[in-house]
Amino acid sequence: EAQVTQNPRYLITVTGKKLTVTCSQNMNHEYMSWYRQDPGLGLRQIYYSMNVEVTDKGDVPEGYKVSRKEKRNFPLILESPSPNQTSLYFCASSLSALNTEAFFGQGTRLTVV
Amino acid sequence: AQSVAQPEDQVNVAEGNPLTVKCTYSVSGNPYLFWYVQYPNRGLQFLLKYITGDNLVKGSYGFEAEFNKSQTSFHLKKPSALVSDSALYFCAVCFISNSGYALNFGKGTSLLVTP
Numbered sequence: 001e002a003q004v005t006q007n008p009r010y011l012i013t014v015t016g017k018k019l020t021v022t023c024s025q026n027m028n029h030e031y032m033s034w035y036r037q038d039p040g041l042g043l044r045q046i047y048y049s050m051n052v053e054v055t056d057k058g059d060v061p062e063g064y065k066v067s068r069k070e071k072r073n074f075p076l077i078l079e080s081p082s083p084n085q086t087s088l089y090f091c092a093s094s095l096s097a098l099n100t101e102a103f104f105g106q107g108t109r110l111t112v113v
Numbered sequence: 114a115q116s117v118a119q120p121e122d123q124v125n126v127a128e129g130n131p132l133t134v135k136c137t138y139s140v141s142g143n144p145y146l147f148w149y150v151q152y153p154n155r156g157l158q159f160l161l162k163y164i165t166g167d168n169l170v171k172g173s174y175g176f177e178a179e180f181n182k183s184q185t186s187f188h189l190k191k192p193s194a195l196v197s198d199s200a201l202y203f204c205a206v207c208f209i210s211n212s213g214y215a216l217n218f219g220k221g222t223s224l225l226v227t228p
Contacts, residue, residue, distance in 0.1 A: 004156070033216070042203065042220035043157075050214065058215065090156055098145060098207055098214055104156030 002027045006091050006105035013081055013112055021076045021108050023091030029103075031094045032074040033058065034066065036087040037107075043090065049074055081112040115140045115208040117187075119219035126194045126226055134189040134222045136204030145207040146187045148178055151221075152200045160202075163187060174198070194226045 004025045013019055025032065033048035035058075045058030049068040063085055065077040074093075078085060088109050092102040117138045126132045138144050145164055149157040161172025168180045178189045189202060204219040 031214070035218075040220065043218040045215060045217075048214070059217075092157075098209065101147065101159035101162060102149075102157075102216065104149075104158070106156045107154075 002103065004091055004093050004103050004105040006089075006108050008108060009106065010109050011111070013110070015082055015112055016080050019078050019081060019110075021078075021089060021091075021110070023074045023076065023105060024072050025074075025091075025093040025103065026072065027093060027095070027103065028071065029093035029095050030071070031096055031102075032068070033092050033102075034064070034074070034076050035090045035092065036060065037090060038087050046076070046089075081110075083112045086110060086112050115206055115215070116217055117146070117204045117206045117219045119202075119204055119222045121222050122220075123223045123225065126224070128196050128226050128228050129193050132191050132194040132198070132224065132226070134202050134204075134224060136187045136189065136219060138185050138187060138204075138206055140185075140206055140208060142208075144180075144187075146178075146180065147205040147207065147216075148172065148176070148187075148189050149203045149205060149218075150174075150200050151203065157203060160189070196226050196228055199224055199226045 007022045030051050034046040035043040044060045047066040049055045091105040094100045094102040147162045148160040151157045163170050163180045171177045201221045203221050207216045
Protein backbone atom coordinates (compact mmCIF):
# COMPACT_ATOMS: atom_id res chain seq x y z
CA GLU A 1 0.00 0.00 0.00
CA ALA A 2 1.31 3.42 -0.97
CA GLN A 3 1.77 5.50 2.13
CA VAL A 4 3.63 8.14 4.05
CA THR A 5 4.42 7.09 7.59
CA GLN A 6 5.19 9.50 10.40
CA ASN A 7 6.34 8.64 13.89
CA PRO A 8 5.44 9.30 16.57
CA ARG A 9 1.78 10.23 16.19
CA TYR A 10 1.71 12.03 19.52
CA LEU A 11 4.56 13.53 21.52
CA ILE A 12 4.77 15.62 24.65
CA THR A 13 8.20 16.99 25.45
CA VAL A 14 9.90 19.68 27.52
CA THR A 15 11.48 22.87 26.30
CA GLY A 16 15.00 22.39 25.02
CA LYS A 17 15.00 18.62 24.70
CA LYS A 18 16.03 17.65 21.18
CA LEU A 19 13.58 15.52 19.23
CA THR A 20 13.19 13.97 15.80
CA VAL A 21 9.98 13.20 13.95
CA THR A 22 10.53 10.57 11.30
CA CYS A 23 8.88 10.44 7.90
CA SER A 24 9.13 7.62 5.39
CA GLN A 25 7.45 7.07 2.02
CA ASN A 26 7.33 3.89 -0.05
CA MET A 27 6.42 5.40 -3.43
CA ASN A 28 9.89 6.36 -4.65
CA HIS A 29 8.82 10.01 -4.68
CA GLU A 30 11.45 12.64 -5.28
CA TYR A 31 9.70 15.54 -3.57
CA MET A 32 9.06 15.60 0.17
CA SER A 33 8.04 18.36 2.52
CA TRP A 34 7.04 19.20 6.08
CA TYR A 35 4.11 21.37 7.16
CA ARG A 36 2.73 22.57 10.43
CA GLN A 37 -0.98 23.12 10.91
CA ASP A 38 -2.22 25.70 13.40
CA PRO A 39 -5.79 26.91 14.00
CA GLY A 40 -6.65 29.86 11.82
CA LEU A 41 -3.38 29.66 9.92
CA GLY A 42 -3.93 26.61 7.74
CA LEU A 43 -0.86 24.65 6.66
CA ARG A 44 2.49 26.35 6.44
CA GLN A 45 5.50 24.79 4.80
CA ILE A 46 8.56 24.33 7.01
CA TYR A 47 11.09 22.67 4.70
CA TYR A 48 11.05 20.76 1.47
CA SER A 49 13.36 18.51 -0.47
CA MET A 50 13.42 18.04 -4.21
CA ASN A 51 15.72 15.04 -4.09
CA VAL A 52 18.41 13.31 -2.02
CA GLU A 53 20.78 15.79 -0.40
CA VAL A 54 18.71 18.72 -1.71
CA THR A 55 16.71 20.60 0.92
CA ASP A 56 15.41 24.13 1.16
CA LYS A 57 13.49 26.40 3.50
CA GLY A 58 9.79 26.90 3.30
CA ASP A 59 7.82 29.71 4.88
CA VAL A 60 8.50 28.93 8.56
CA PRO A 61 11.88 27.18 8.89
CA GLU A 62 13.12 28.82 12.12
CA GLY A 63 13.81 26.30 14.85
CA TYR A 64 13.74 23.28 12.55
CA LYS A 65 16.24 21.19 10.63
CA VAL A 66 15.80 18.43 8.08
CA SER A 67 17.96 15.95 6.24
CA ARG A 68 17.52 13.84 3.12
CA LYS A 69 20.18 11.18 3.08
CA GLU A 70 17.93 8.61 1.43
CA LYS A 71 15.09 9.08 -1.00
CA ARG A 72 12.47 7.47 1.23
CA ASN A 73 13.23 9.28 4.52
CA PHE A 74 12.87 12.93 5.48
CA PRO A 75 13.16 13.45 9.24
CA LEU A 76 12.24 16.71 10.96
CA ILE A 77 14.58 17.73 13.77
CA LEU A 78 13.87 20.19 16.54
CA GLU A 79 17.22 20.89 18.19
CA SER A 80 15.79 22.93 21.07
CA PRO A 81 11.99 22.82 21.03
CA SER A 82 10.03 25.75 22.41
CA PRO A 83 6.34 26.05 23.34
CA ASN A 84 5.58 27.99 20.14
CA GLN A 85 6.44 24.84 18.22
CA THR A 86 3.44 23.09 19.74
CA SER A 87 1.50 22.15 16.63
CA LEU A 88 0.25 19.42 14.34
CA TYR A 89 2.92 18.40 11.85
CA PHE A 90 2.46 16.72 8.49
CA CYS A 91 4.95 15.15 6.16
CA ALA A 92 4.07 14.89 2.48
CA SER A 93 5.58 13.39 -0.65
CA SER A 94 4.86 13.64 -4.36
CA LEU A 95 6.30 12.29 -7.57
CA SER A 96 7.35 15.74 -8.61
CA ALA A 97 6.79 19.17 -7.13
CA LEU A 98 4.82 21.13 -9.62
CA ASN A 99 1.79 19.34 -10.95
CA THR A 100 1.27 16.07 -9.12
CA GLU A 101 -0.78 15.46 -6.02
CA ALA A 102 0.87 15.15 -2.63
CA PHE A 103 0.40 12.21 -0.28
CA PHE A 104 0.26 13.13 3.38
CA GLY A 105 1.17 11.26 6.52
CA GLN A 106 -1.36 11.01 9.33
CA GLY A 107 0.25 13.76 11.33
CA THR A 108 2.25 14.18 14.52
CA ARG A 109 0.72 16.17 17.33
CA LEU A 110 3.57 17.77 19.27
CA THR A 111 3.19 19.52 22.60
CA VAL A 112 6.17 21.38 24.08
CA VAL A 113 5.78 22.33 27.74
CA ALA B 114 3.02 36.52 -3.65
CA GLN B 115 1.46 33.37 -5.04
CA SER B 116 -1.42 32.51 -2.79
CA VAL B 117 -4.94 31.20 -2.43
CA ALA B 118 -7.70 32.53 -0.21
CA GLN B 119 -10.69 30.73 1.23
CA PRO B 120 -13.12 33.45 2.31
CA GLU B 121 -15.37 31.21 4.44
CA ASP B 122 -14.26 29.60 7.68
CA GLN B 123 -17.34 27.38 7.71
CA VAL B 124 -19.99 26.28 5.26
CA ASN B 125 -23.20 24.63 6.41
CA VAL B 126 -25.45 22.72 4.03
CA ALA B 127 -28.28 20.23 4.36
CA GLU B 128 -27.81 16.71 3.09
CA GLY B 129 -28.93 16.37 -0.51
CA ASN B 130 -28.40 20.04 -1.31
CA PRO B 131 -25.63 21.27 -3.59
CA LEU B 132 -22.50 22.56 -1.90
CA THR B 133 -19.86 25.09 -2.87
CA VAL B 134 -16.60 25.80 -1.08
CA LYS B 135 -14.95 28.94 -2.39
CA CYS B 136 -11.34 29.56 -3.33
CA THR B 137 -9.71 32.48 -5.09
CA TYR B 138 -6.12 32.60 -6.24
CA SER B 139 -3.43 35.17 -6.83
CA VAL B 140 -0.82 33.76 -9.16
CA SER B 141 1.39 35.19 -11.85
CA GLY B 142 1.58 32.90 -14.83
CA ASN B 143 -0.31 29.65 -15.16
CA PRO B 144 -1.77 28.41 -11.88
CA TYR B 145 -1.50 24.83 -10.67
CA LEU B 146 -4.46 24.50 -8.30
CA PHE B 147 -5.47 21.71 -5.97
CA TRP B 148 -8.18 20.76 -3.50
CA TYR B 149 -7.49 18.55 -0.49
CA VAL B 150 -9.80 17.22 2.23
CA GLN B 151 -8.92 16.48 5.85
CA TYR B 152 -11.07 14.21 7.98
CA PRO B 153 -10.70 14.34 11.79
CA ASN B 154 -7.40 12.92 13.05
CA ARG B 155 -6.23 12.20 9.51
CA GLY B 156 -3.77 13.65 7.06
CA LEU B 157 -4.86 15.53 3.97
CA GLN B 158 -6.19 13.61 0.99
CA PHE B 159 -6.04 14.77 -2.60
CA LEU B 160 -9.40 15.51 -4.25
CA LEU B 161 -8.63 17.09 -7.60
CA LYS B 162 -6.30 19.39 -9.50
CA TYR B 163 -6.29 21.90 -12.33
CA ILE B 164 -3.18 22.08 -14.46
CA THR B 165 -4.42 23.03 -17.89
CA GLY B 166 -7.23 22.19 -20.28
CA ASP B 167 -10.91 21.85 -19.45
CA ASN B 168 -12.08 24.41 -16.90
CA LEU B 169 -14.33 21.88 -15.17
CA VAL B 170 -12.28 19.35 -13.27
CA LYS B 171 -13.79 16.19 -11.81
CA GLY B 172 -12.29 14.52 -8.78
CA SER B 173 -12.82 11.96 -6.06
CA TYR B 174 -16.07 11.29 -4.15
CA GLY B 175 -18.23 13.14 -6.70
CA PHE B 176 -16.52 16.50 -6.23
CA GLU B 177 -15.71 18.87 -9.05
CA ALA B 178 -14.18 22.29 -9.34
CA GLU B 179 -14.49 25.05 -11.89
CA PHE B 180 -11.47 27.08 -12.90
CA ASN B 181 -12.51 30.63 -13.75
CA LYS B 182 -9.66 32.75 -15.05
CA SER B 183 -11.58 36.03 -15.25
CA GLN B 184 -12.69 35.75 -11.61
CA THR B 185 -9.44 34.06 -10.46
CA SER B 186 -11.50 31.44 -8.71
CA PHE B 187 -11.39 27.69 -8.27
CA HIS B 188 -14.53 26.81 -6.31
CA LEU B 189 -15.17 23.26 -5.16
CA LYS B 190 -18.65 21.90 -5.84
CA LYS B 191 -20.80 18.84 -5.37
CA PRO B 192 -24.36 18.46 -6.69
CA SER B 193 -25.72 16.58 -3.67
CA ALA B 194 -23.99 16.74 -0.29
CA LEU B 195 -23.62 13.77 2.04
CA VAL B 196 -23.22 13.86 5.82
CA SER B 197 -19.93 11.99 5.29
CA ASP B 198 -18.62 14.98 3.31
CA SER B 199 -18.30 16.91 6.58
CA ALA B 200 -14.60 17.70 6.87
CA LEU B 201 -12.00 20.43 6.51
CA TYR B 202 -11.26 21.45 2.91
CA PHE B 203 -8.09 23.13 1.70
CA CYS B 204 -7.39 24.88 -1.56
CA ALA B 205 -3.72 25.01 -2.61
CA VAL B 206 -1.54 26.50 -5.32
CA CYS B 207 1.75 25.05 -6.51
CA PHE B 208 4.33 27.30 -8.11
CA ILE B 209 8.00 27.83 -8.79
CA SER B 210 9.61 30.12 -6.22
CA ASN B 211 13.08 31.68 -6.21
CA SER B 212 14.45 28.69 -4.35
CA GLY B 213 12.43 25.91 -5.89
CA TYR B 214 8.88 24.70 -5.70
CA ALA B 215 6.29 25.60 -3.11
CA LEU B 216 2.78 24.49 -2.28
CA ASN B 217 0.78 27.19 -0.52
CA PHE B 218 -2.47 26.29 1.22
CA GLY B 219 -5.46 28.38 2.10
CA LYS B 220 -6.55 28.49 5.74
CA GLY B 221 -9.18 25.86 5.21
CA THR B 222 -12.98 25.77 5.20
CA SER B 223 -14.91 23.55 7.56
CA LEU B 224 -17.86 21.93 5.81
CA LEU B 225 -20.76 20.71 7.92
CA VAL B 226 -23.47 18.68 6.24
CA THR B 227 -26.53 18.17 8.41
CA PRO B 228 -29.04 15.32 7.99
